[in-house]
Amino acid sequence: MSDEMMEDEGTIKKFGYVNRKAPYGTVYALESLEVVLIGAAFDQDVSVIFMDDGVYQLKKGQDTKASGMKNFSPTYRALEGYDVEKLYVEKESMDIRGLSTDDLIVPVEVKSSEEIMQIMEDQDIILSF
């Protein structure tokens, strides 16, 4: 194994996953979650950000029966088990939609849009969904 490869194996980058869309209208939320779960195996520094309609992904009490879609809401609760613990929700996005942390299925850190901007600035990689 070359020195370069050895070095790469030890690389830890800050991966920021930005979720901006509602959970069932499009496939982005589900496929974003799949990336986060697979990515967790790579031992990177992961932050997951929810903003705009993406905050609805964490809303309690989702029932997809009538739409025939798979309810992936419980998977967000499994994230902690994958050491994905930095979940940020943008305050302005919650406020404008009348949501509070009591409405969410997992504990999150609520951040202002300015703070979210700084979190994004700190990332090496931003994957936007």
Add this chain to the structure above:
Amino acid sequence: MKFSIMISEGPYTHQASDSAYLFTKAALEKGHEIFRVFFYHDGVNNGTRLTTPPQDDRNIVNRWSELAQAHKLDLVVCVAAAQRRGIVDPEEAKRNSKDADNIAPGFHISGLGQLIEAGIQADRLVVFGD
């Protein structure tokens, strides 16, 4: 600089694949390295050889295949997204008992880990999508 590219939207419906192609081509012309191009969400639809656009329009799929051949590009189609949307290579066809495959030359199907690795290995991961 070493770039990785992610494409999140299908061909023709959305400009993402066009922009990604032009970016990739320009980067290569300037002497940069493209570590990998990863196709996700509807972006996997860029990898079917069965596409037949009108003759007076660009052929987005062939264009990627040709660029891949010219520069030995690693064009990776996400397996989970591909299975949902019916993008199949010979191995996947066999594994899932399908009667055909449709993967275009230069593309291959692999896992999401390839996207994470592309992010780790490249200096920049550039995402083309909505």
